[in-house]
Amino acid sequence: MVDNLWSLIQTLRHTNPLILNMTNQVVMNTTANALLAVGASPIMAHEESEIQALTTQADSLVINIGTLDKLLVESMRLALQQAHSSHKPWVLDPVGVGASSYRTETVQSLLQFSPSVIRGNATEIRSLSADKAVLSKGVDSLHRSDEALNTAKMVSLKYAAVVAISGATDYIIDGERIVRIENGDPMMRLVTGLGCTATALIGAFIARSSTVFESTIAAVALLSVVGELVAKRAEGPASLQLLIHDKLYNITEQEFKDHLKIVVG
């Protein structure tokens, strides 16, 4: 498993897939830089009149509702109709779902286009369950990641999607299969958009890979190992952000394999 994950990281570095990001205004710059650092080619766009041309060119799509509005949602629908009919992989980040009924209704409508992967923090994943109201606090998590496991499994089976729950422990779920990653650093919570970065990296890893589950594990593992490695040297959240970008770019096989704490099953 660990060898395979490193090989996916290496492949991404050399294949330069084009990732179309329809994402929020907070993280556009940082996620574009993270994608470049791992070898992908990002484009951030949302205008309806160009979205079909860009979807045609892209190897995968990242759909993130962090700062949604009606025009953006219309463009997302157009792109996803096309991605769905041409079997293009795409990842959904339901940022802040549950915090407003508009977010919840939008996410439910986007889920109909069959995401390959859904990634969120525990509160966001719990909020995907239609049959229970979940206490929310904006874009932050109020729950431990293990508290979202039941919903994640249900959502994974219902939409035939891989689900990633982020937090102190990261989980990646594919129906009955489950992987746990115990890396990262608590300071990562103080950098806005690192969850969105995880989602964008998933978009890059699934772009040209036939194994969505392993690709999602590779993306989550890479970011959490990188965060853990550089947190020791960070003076605070701002330098942590910069150090993460550098380490995404130059992490070695030895560093990755020596630090990854992964449990399968």
Ligand SMILES: Nc1ncnc2c1ncn2[C@@H]1O[C@H](COP(=O)(O)OP(=O)(O)O)[C@@H](O)[C@H]1O
């Ligand atoms: N308390 C923590 N301890 C260790 N790593 C963490 C912690 N919280 C978050 N992380 C790391 O930060 C990444 C982003 O997670 P998270 O902060 O939950 O996303 P979001 O921004 O969507 O809320 C995780 O995948 C994990 O690697």
Ligand SMILES: Cc1ncsc1CCOP(=O)(O)O
């Ligand atoms: C603060 C904020 N507000 C709307 S989107 C956003 C960024 C959220 O990023 P993440 O979900 O990765 O913390």
